[in-house]
Amino acid sequence: MQNETIAVHGSYNKKEGYGSMAVPITQTTAYAFRDSEHAANLFALKELGPIYTRLNNPTTDVLEQRFAQLEGGAAALCVSSGQSAIFYAIANVASAGDNILISDKLYGGAVTLLTHTIKRFGIEAKIFRSEDASDLEEQIDEDTKAIFFESLSNPQIAIADVEKIVEVGQRNGVLTICDNTVASAALFNPIKWGVDVVVHSTSKYTNGQGTAIGGIIVERDGLSEFFKANENRYSDFTTPDASYHGLVYTDVPLPNFCLRARLSLLRDIGAVQSPHNSWLLIQTLETLALRVDKHSDNALEIAEFLEAHPKVKAVNYPGLKSDKYYDKAQKYFKGGKASGLISFDVESFEEARRVIDSAKLFSVVVNIGDSKSLIVHPASTTHSQMSPEELEKAGVNPVTIRLSIGLENTEDLKADLEQALN
Ligand SMILES: *Cc1c(COP(=O)(O)O)cnc(C)c1O
Numbered sequence: 001m002q003n004e005t006i007a008v009h010g011s012y013n014k015k016e017g018y019g020s021m022a023v024p025i026t027q028t029t030a031y032a033f034r035d036s037e038h039a040a041n042l043f044a045l046k047e048l049g050p051i052y053t054r055l056n057n058p059t060t061d062v063l064e065q066r067f068a069q070l071e072g073g074a075a076a077l078c079v080s081s082g083q084s085a086i087f088y089a090i091a092n093v094a095s096a097g098d099n100i101l102i103s104d105k106l107y108g109g110a111v112t113l114l115t116h117t118i119k120r121f122g123i124e125a126k127i128f129r130s131e132d133a134s135d136l137e138e139q140i141d142e143d144t145k146a147i148f149f150e151s152l153s154n155p156q157i158a159i160a161d162v163e164k165i166v167e168v169g170q171r172n173g174v175l176t177i178c179d180n181t182v183a184s185a186a187l188f189n190p191i192k193w194g195v196d197v198v199v200h201s202t203s204k205y206t207n208g209q210g211t212a213i214g215g216i217i218v219e220r221d222g223l224s225e226f227f228k229a230n231e232n233r234y235s236d237f238t239t240p241d242a243s244y245h246g247l248v249y250t251d252v253p254l255p256n257f258c259l260r261a262r263l264s265l266l267r268d269i270g271a272v273q274s275p276h277n278s279w280l281l282i283q284t285l286e287t288l289a290l291r292v293d294k295h296s297d298n299a300l301e302i303a304e305f306l307e308a309h310p311k312v313k314a315v316n317y318p319g320l321k322s323d324k325y326y327d328k329a330q331k332y333f334k335g336g337k338a339s340g341l342i343s344f345d346v347e348s349f350e351e352a353r354r355v356i357d358s359a360k361l362f363s364v365v366v367n368i369g370d371s372k373s374l375i376v377h378p379a380s381t382t383h384s385q386m387s388p389e390e391l392e393k394a395g396v397n398p399v400t401i402r403l404s405i406g407l408e409n410t411e412d413l414k415a416d417l418e419q420a421l422n
Pocket of ligand 1: 107
């Protein structure tokens with residue numbers, strides 16, 4: 001099945017239950033077991049089924065399976081936010097004493113999480129250049145557990161050299177994790193390019209209307225073999241887990257990465273997605289491809305408008321022929337489309353603040369991927385917790401304005417930017 005078909009039909013059997021055309025919400029905390037043996041079998045993984053909504057839920061199951069199909073993965077795990085998806089993906093493989101390699105171009109929340117917060121848990125993050133991965137391999141050592149990067153980065157709007165990163169990861173037996181939030185599953189499927197694990201903040205384009213926070217982790221098929229082939233690095237998967245009566249994950253014939261994240265991290269740390277949010281995301285996923293197409297077309301038109309504007313010093317949008325990531329967008333993204341994020345530079349910090357405050361149709365919001373167009377000053381908001389050196393390394397400039405282009409008519413958007421710039 002093609003992605004547009006999966007997005008509306010995947011993993012739901014409407015002949016079950018009442019024949020409800022819409023995927024029903026199972027808004028419950030717990031599930032009645034048939035008897036004590038049934039309960040014991042579920043806990044022992046001899047039978048699969050819902051136990052308690054912190055661990056699994058039938059509505060969330062549909063979203064997980066549908067999303068996994070869409071990304072070309074073997075399984076998925078929904079969590080309560082994009083941040084928890086990133087944390088769980090890392091904590092699933094790295095422990096105190098280990099290190100990870102992270103891209104120099106990441107979402108601000110990922111930077112603080114991965115460079116500061118996980119350090120408190122004894123995990124060190126080393127930074128590499130995701131644009132060409134030229135300094136990636138030399139930084140890998142025996143304690144390196146993951147390579148983390150964004151396909152299309154927020155807010156720098158840079159495209160990673162996915163092929164090179166995957167090649168280095170595979171050659172060294174190190175897991176690659178790609179945050180695919182901004183490109184979205186409609187434009188890019190990292191697993192098809194050999195990435196091991198994909199994470200998303202589903203709060204953004206997947207939701208598309210700014211109505212729910214959510215996160216998802218998707219794993220490729222065959223990670224069990226990967227862990228066995230690299231058992232020194234990934235012994236947590238190949239040796240007994242004392243917290244689950246000695247379970248060895250690679251012995252279980254289920255996709256191992258999500259299994260361990262569910263059975264240990266979701267069980268113990270509990271950043272679970274509510275069934276209601278899963279249900280909302282099932283609705284919005286149906287129109288993901290349509291929306292991202294329109295976001296991309298609108299953004300290209302606005303980027304061209306800005307590029308021609310005398311008050312604009314520079315525009316970053318990979319859909320522009322002049323953009324340094326244009327070739328990568330053509331190579332990796334469906335139809336060469338580049339999603340809805342644009343950044344542009346004006347004369348000064350003061351001018352950036354003035355333009356933002358003058359916009360009327362654009363809302364000053366730190367979200368992205370909404371149907372409504374949004375404008376923000378990353379240096380004083382999403383990236384304000386970073387030091388000047390960190391800002392520079394992350395490519396976040398005080399004169400830069402970020403736009404998330406919505407689904408409005410572009411004539412209205414251009415008119416609003418025109419009056420704000422003048
Ligand atoms: C927003 C975002 C996140 C964090 O997601 P939340 O759902 O807000 O927790 C992670 N990565 C990227 C690229 C994002 O844009």
